[in-house]
Amino acid sequence: MKTAVSQRPSLILAQPDAIALPADFDPDLTLRGGQAFRWTVEPDSNGQTAYRGVVEDMTLLVAPAAGQWQARLLNHPPTPPRLARLRDYFDLDRDYAAARQALLERVERVAPLARLSGEIERARGLRILRQPWFETLVAFVISANNHLPRIRQIINVISLKFGQPLGSGDYAFPTPEALAAVAPATLRGECRVGYRDRYLCQLAQRIARERLAWEQAATRPTLELRQALQTLPGVGPKVAECVLLFGFHRWEAFPIDVWVRRAMTGALVAPAPDGRPPADRQIAAAAAARFGPLAGLAQQYLFEIARRHKPKADNASAGDNRSSPRPRA
DNA sequence: CACCAGGACGGCG
């Protein structure tokens, strides 16, 4: 019980409008990788590299402060419910060190995978975000046969044209109803979605019409949810797994793309006798058997490690990639 | 200027 009242606010208090991210948080792997598409790299007010993004109706700035990465709300008062949603978004209540350790114990006996343990340790700052499922669904329908930079661009144009302004110069991702009202020709002509225009329009219309059922989907078993997702236009096996993992936080989901297929072939699954890569069904079975409930995390490590091995000059702002302002390792 | 990209879809054997 303190009786004296400080005349001045304590300097030790954390900034009330921000949440501190884990010490090893890696914004490039987590925010600019293959799971989130609404984060841009830009210098903050101090001229240091920062990451600006939109989560639901919140504009966020992830920047180094007080020796670590912090996520600051730019367009709303930092009420406890909002801060709680941010903790949820960054999955801060999960023990990634324990999850990673459990994963390493599962793979260290498999020689072709054991050599990955060092790579996984270097990618330890990767986290799996808990993103809004409708935005995730649309993003990965667009992802089919597409490149990451272009997926980001299309998602941002869709938000800019059809989303609600957030008072910060940024726009929320549109609701299913708002997107369902957009003509396919507009999606193709103005958002450059190509042949996916009809998929997206029908998708938004169905979600809007079946909204109640889909909002209860988060409580359904993964198997049932997976089957339901694959009835949606533009949603096949791979997109369904991505939505399960990034939009419904099902860590047993295991999306198989070209990178993961290459990583798994020969390491965990033998190629076919004729030399062709094994069927995706066999890869999925091997992943479930080896990685179990951590398959999604394993997949994300495999994807980002494989992608890191081939940089491909993903960055538009050429100049300072060496001065990654890792706030005091 | 071919080739590729976090594939899905429809048709065919």
Add this chain to the structure above:
DNA sequence: CGCCGTCATGGT
């Protein structure tokens, strides 16, 4: 079932 051509678009 499994295989195969096709589907826009823009970067390399």
